Amino acid sequence: MSSQKLVELAKRRGYFLQASGAYGGVSGFYTFGPQGAALKGNVEDAWRDRFAVKEGNQEIDAPTIMPEPVFEASGHLDTFDDMLVECAECGATHRADHLIEDNTELEDAEAIPISEVEALIAEHDLACPACGAALAGESVEEFNLMFGTNIGPGDSAPGYLRPETAQGIFVEFPQLKEYARNQLPFGVTQIGKAYRNEISPRKSVIRTREFTQAELELFIDPEEDEPDLARVEDVEVTLYPVPQQQDDDGEPITTTIGAAVEDGTIASAWIGYYLGIAQRWYDRVGIDMDRFRFRQHLPGELAHYSVDCWDAESELDGDWVELTGFAYRSDYDLSKHGEYSDEDFTIFKQYDEPKTVERATVDPDMSYLGPEFGGAAGEIADALEALAERDRSAFEGDEVSVEIDGETYTIPVEKTGFAVEEVTEAGEHITPHVVEPSFGIDRVLYTILAHSYREDEVDGEERTYLELSPEVAPTFVGVFPLMDKEGLGELAEEVATDLREAGLSVAYDDSGAIGRRYRRQDEVGTPFCVTVDYEALEDGTVTVRERDSTEQVRVELDDLVETLTALRSG
Ligand code: ATP
Known part of the structure; x- marks a missing residue:
């Protein structure tokens, strides 16, 4: 299947089309039509069900425009x-x-x-x-790549459209930790738009300038928190780690999550855990597991915040395309926001029992820094205090030096009031580490369509259909009266209303030959079609046709809602 065929089908059947076409369109922006918006909604619901509800994480919804200091702190202004x-x-x-x-x-x-x-x-x-x-x-x-704007009139408050939803979660951490009662680990999810001013948007919705991400930020104590690997250890995965990529003939390896974490192919157990959970989810929403793999980032490919990263990739037209990044972001983001803002981005970790520890301090009264240090005295005092905490040995000689903005200040140690004392601590402040699965919903959606695209022959005629799973299919059932006469139309409309009331998405179609109507729904990927024919008037049964096999069975009208509802929930 060529991508061109899929893009044509997507436009013809209401999946997606280039936006603002009436004005010539702008590359990198797409409108999801009725089927596309419904498919996207179903994929997002399936994601929410798995990564928020079933994993016990909380979902938030933050603004898409954020002020400049956020991106100074996050590093996006400098390095994105x-x-x-x-x-x-x-x-x-x-x-x-x-x-x-x-x-x-x-x-x-x-x-x-x-x-x-x-x-x-x-x-x-x-x-x-x-x-x-x-x-x-x-x-x-x-x-x-960030789109800039001004917040309010004038240009005194620059802002940016967020290039990832994640920052909307990180900046709220001081409050989010309160909701989690200051207990690690806890996870926060968000599904929303992200914006990148891509230099060359391409491959339809695969690389756009406005897209939807579904991100999970899991905050952990790296010393204590371990995932429940038993839940995913048997999941079979295809992995393409760094050594394989650096070898000319390097082939991906097939293994289980449990084995890959144990032998160190996946260095972080948390990343391993999410690869397992995600692999099952991709399978559930209809991505072909034979055209799917996890690839580790090469060292030079890592984003500025990332320590280790794996991508979920799907094969499309012979190329591998990234669907999701699984990044170990360490304490990078929270430390930066802690440093750049006045808020506390740490968690107080209570010890099981109070601990007596040695603490190195310098004289809190800065008078030891005479007038010769002028305006730098405050910064020197802070730097000495930090140095005492970090590296006591620096105070072992007669003098101690600190560097501030490229200038070195040397102070006699005895003047600093350096002392080591024993204190009893109830706990300590730690900056949590972050593990992040970051999904691009548009790419997942495109892959679902591409991997479910089928061509076959029915009754000597070529047909195209989408083998979408009932959970994500945007339209679940087509309802057709054989003819719109002798009461068939009214009965079919009643059937459609009953099915809609039961929560099923219905396409009602009474135009053209029945074969044509089936073909239309096949192209949309509608799993079932109900035809109301003359027999329905006689014996109260209708035809239910299944999309892939095209097999038809007769079902009592009285049982129809129940039968189809059961098929919807699998
Ligand atoms: P790429 O290397 O393809 O530019 P990335 O590594 O920069 O992607 P991430 O920053 O890891 O992407 O973003 C997480 C997810 O967001 C990606 O896996 C992808 O699914 C999605 N994504 C990123 N950029 C785009 C885009 N321009 N259009 C559509 N989806 C995108």
Whole structure:
């Protein structure tokens, strides 16, 4: 199946279409039509059911625009860049690493310094995909992917559309920890829009500028909290770890989650746990497990916040596409927000019993720092205090030095009032670590459609259908009167109303030959169709046709709602 066929079907049947088409459309923005919006809703419900409800996590809904200081702290302002190369001939802009990936064996250009990317473009004689002009000699620049805006009139309060939903969770941590009664581990989820000003949006909804993420941020105490691996240890997975990727013939390995965590292929048990839970979920929503794998990030590919990361990838048109990132974000985000804001992003961890510990301090009264230190005295005192806590040995000699903004200050140790005393502590403040499964709903949706796309022949005619699972199928049942006369139409409408009242999504269709109506619903992926024919008037039965087998059975009208409701819930 070519992606073009799928994109055409998506538009024809109401899954998705390029947005603002009346004005020529803008790349990277899509509107989900009636079927697409319903499928998306079903996928989000299935995600919520698994990752919020069944995992015992709490869902929140934060704003999509956030003020600049959030992204200064998170590192996105400085580092959330892609490499941009502009064609001098036609002005088209391209993502440098995509040009290189598409034209050479090289992956992972993001990790390479700009000068090397420029050299690779020259070495491989890469040409502008838009006009064919040579790109050698063009300079490559870093381009920040965040959409900026101003909050309120004027430009005194810059803000950004969030590039990931996660930051909306992290910034609320001081309050979220209260909801969790300061007990680790706890998880917070969010499903919502994220925005990235992608240099070259492509592959329809796979790479867009506005998309939906479903993210789970699990806050853990890295020293104490362990996942319940027994729940997923038998899940079979295809893994593509770093060593395999670095070997020319490296083949993915098939193993179980339990074995992969035990032998260290998956270094974090938490990541292993979520890969297992997620694999079952992908299977449940209809992703083909034979076209699915988990790939570990190469070291240079890791995002600025990430210590280890695995991607769930699906095969689409011969390419592997990332659906979900599973990142071990360590204490990066909470530490940064703690540092940049006035709030407390730690958790107080109570010891089982109070502990007597040694604590190194310096004189809290800064008078030992005479007038010669001027305005720097406060910062020097803070730095000395932090140093005493961190590294007592620095105070072993006669003098101790601290560096502030590139300047070194040296102070005689005896003046600092350095002392080590014994104190009894009830607990300590720790910054939780974060484990994050981050799903892109649009890519999951596209993969579900691509992996369920089928072509076969029915009664000598070619047909296309989507083999969607009843849980996610946007329309569950088509209802057709054979003809709209002699009471068949009225009866069929009653049937449709009863099914809708029972919570099933129904497409009522009374136009065209019955065969055509079946084909339409097949293309939408509707699992069942009910036809109300003359027999219904005589014996109170209707035909129920199953989409994949096209088999038909007669069902009593009185049992119809119950029969179909049971099929919906599997
Ligand atoms: P890519 O390498 O494809 O740009 P990424 O590694 O930057 O993706 P993450 O930051 O890990 O992506 O985001 C988590 C998920 O959000 C991805 O797995 C993907 O499903 C989705 N996502 C990211 N960027 C886009 C986009 N431009 N369009 C649609 N979905 C996206």
